[in-house]
Amino acid sequence: MSDQNHTEPPSDFALRVRALETLLSERGLVDPAALDELIDIAEARIGPRTGAKIVARAWADPDYKRRLLENAQEVTEELVDITGANVIVLENTPDVHNVIVCTLCSCYPFRLLGMSPGWYKSYAYRSRVVREPRKVLAEFGLTVPTSTEVRVWDSNAELRYLVLPMRPEGTEGMAETDLEKLVTRNSMIGTGRPLTPGEAGAS
Amino acid sequence: MDGIHDMGGFHGFGRVDTTNETTFANDAQRRIFAINMLSVMQGVYNIDKTRYYMENVDPSDYLNTPYWERWLGMVEQLYREAGITAESDQSEIPGARRIPGDKLWDGFRTLRIPEPPPLPAPIYSVGESVRMRRDSVPTHTRLPHFLRGRVGRVEDYKGIFRFADAYASDRPENQHVYSVRFTGDEIWGSGCEENTSVQIEIYEPYISERVAHEN
Structure with a gap:
């Protein structure tokens, strides 16, 4: 998932989250599609x-x-x-x-x-x-x-x-x-x- | 633990901003929410540990860090402890499984709490008055500080549940849980608001003794 805000550099927080997700997906521990799915559930399917x-x-x-x-x-x-x-x-x-x-x-x-x-x-x-x-x-x-x-x-x-x-x-x-x-x-x-x-x- | 997270009854936080509807302020917050939830679902670590690691921080950091950003340090540390770091080449976590994206919704949607193993009969009964223990443990607990030593009435018996205090330290242990009600006066004294109470789940070990009814 990309950072849509290009007027400011990404915060340390955003960089660390990206580094963590990259590490976990490269090691085969998480499916990035499962993360997308959970965000979609949170924002669109439950309420x-x-x-x-x-x-x-x-x-x-x-x-x-x-x-x-x-x-x-x-x-x-x-x-x-x-x-x-x-x-x-x-x-x-x-x-x-x-x-x-x-x-x-x-x-x-x-x-x-x-x-x-x-x-x-x-x-x-x-x-x-x-x-x-x-x-x-x-x-x-x-x-x-x-x-x-x-x-x-x-x-x-x-x-x-x-x-x-x-x-x-x-x-x-x-x-x-x-x-x-x-x-x-x-x-x-x-x-x-x-x-x-x-x-x-x-x- | 006596941490800043245990803030029930604290003064000084001001009015509630009832207009604050924000769930996520940016994509990084969405991702860390999802990484953590998926990690729990995959069995990388349990939810009680996540709470313990989030509260076990410098109180000023806790108060000054946005909600989802408090999750990041916790998730990083739990993976570090599991051996998953940039420096290592480890790619296995014992006991964890990988949930593919297309299998996630059905699992989420149909989640049921598994039946716990049986325990000897509960000690206390509905209608009894019970005092909470005064001990403060240095590790994770779900007994808020404002109830220590207080007397409440057992309103209901809820069954056997995972004992959060133990799971947070990786000890699988289950306990009886009661729903106990405390009057505002018992908790807050003479300054309490009229006709108010707090009802909460109480694991059996949180109770120190049965108290005879006054009057």
């Missing part, structure tokens, strides 16, 4: 639409929702062409609002949501959301009433979490494919809410 399909189905089908909450690994494949592997689904209710973080590094349910955004990996988010989640959520424009527990899930080990947000009001009878359009990525991390039908129509 939050996968999670949104799961959420919309859970909103529309109580039996699916029950099975999803019990054992997400077994049911995500019914709907999307990628396994959830080690994912656990956390249901938001009027009593509990769930939000996910990885304070120790950057663990994220990337199989179902795609690559994590920069803010998720930022020191501010990682350090603060466990200690002052309400303030951090407010920075995302989300206010959770104090009568609702804010439960922060620190993804520290093998499991990954996906938040099942509450179904917005005024969506009774909506088709699953329309419900999907209401599901934002941040609503599945816990730093946002789904769109209302009005907001989705306007966007």
